[in-house]
Amino acid sequence: MRILLVEDDLLLGQALETGIQQFGYTVDWVTSGESALEALDLVPFSAVALDINLPDLSGFRVLKQVRRTSKVPVVIMTARDALDDRIEGLDLGADDYIVKPFDLKELLARMRAVVRRSHGRAEARLTHRDIELDSSARTVKKAGEWVRLTGREYQILALLMERTGRILSRSDIETRIYAWDNDTESNTVEAAIYTLRKKLGRDLVTNVRGVGYVIQP
Known part of the structure; x- marks a missing residue:
C-alpha cells in the first residue's frame, strides 16, 4: 500500500512518515494542497491521509478537486471535531475521517478498511x-x-x-x-x-x- 500523506505540521508529518514506514507501508509526504494535487496526478496511490488545515488550499478544496477525477480512498485528518466539519468532509467524498490527536495504528486500520472497500472487499x-x-x-x-x-x-x-x-x-x-x-x-x-x-x-x-x-x- 502506497500512501500519500498531506500534513503541513512538520513535526507531526515527520512522525507520521516514520511511523507509517516502520509498519511496512510506502509513504510520500507533502505539506501543501497544491503539492498533493500534483502528486495525485502522477502516482496511483492506494490511499490519501489528508489534513484539513493546509497553508494554501484547505483539505476540503483539495478533496473537492480530487473527486472530480479520482476515486482514490481518502481519510481526513483534522483537529476539528465539530459535527459540521465531519459532515462536510464526508459529503465532499471523504471515505473516513479521524480526529487529532490519534493513534497511528487506528489511522492505518482506517486506511486499510477504505482500501479494502475500494476493492469491493470487507475482510482483511x-x-x-x-x-x-x-x-x-x-x-x-x-x-x-x-x-x-x-x-x-x-x-x-x-x-x-x-x-x-x-x-x-x-x-x-x-x-x-x-x-x-x-x-x-x-x-x-x-x-x-x-x-x-x-x-x-x-x-x-x-x-x-x-x-x-x-x-x-
Whole structure:
C-alpha cells in the first residue's frame, strides 16, 4: 500500500512518515494542497491521509478537486471535531475521517478498511488456493503454515493478490510500492518474485513475457 500523506505540521508529518514506514507501508509526504494535487496526478496511490488545515488550499478544496477525477480512498485528518466539519468532509467524498490527536495504528486500520472497500472487499484476508494473506496482521500462510516474507515480498504479493487476474507490468509494481526517494535496482521486482515462487510455489505468479506478472484466478 502506497500512501500519500498531506500534513503541513512538520513535526507531526515527520512522525507520521516514520511511523507509517516502520509498519511496512510506502509513504510520500507533502505539506501543501497544491503539492498533493500534483502528486495525485502522477502516482496511483492506494490511499490519501489528508489534513484539513493546509497553508494554501484547505483539505476540503483539495478533496473537492480530487473527486472530480479520482476515486482514490481518502481519510481526513483534522483537529476539528465539530459535527459540521465531519459532515462536510464526508459529503465532499471523504471515505473516513479521524480526529487529532490519534493513534497511528487506528489511522492505518482506517486506511486499510477504505482500501479494502475500494476493492469491493470487507475482510482483511485474501486467499488464493492454499495461500492466505491477512492485511491487518501483515501475515501470510501456505497450507496453514506461517511463511516469513520480507516487507518488499509481502507488498508485491498483496498487490498481485488484490488484482488477481490482472497483469501488472514491472513499472506498475514499482510505482505502487516505491516512494519517490527510493532508489530501485533494475532487477528488484524480478528478484522478489523469484523468492516468492520459492517460498509459496513456482506456479503462484505467472510471467507474461514482455508484459508483466499476474496471479491467475
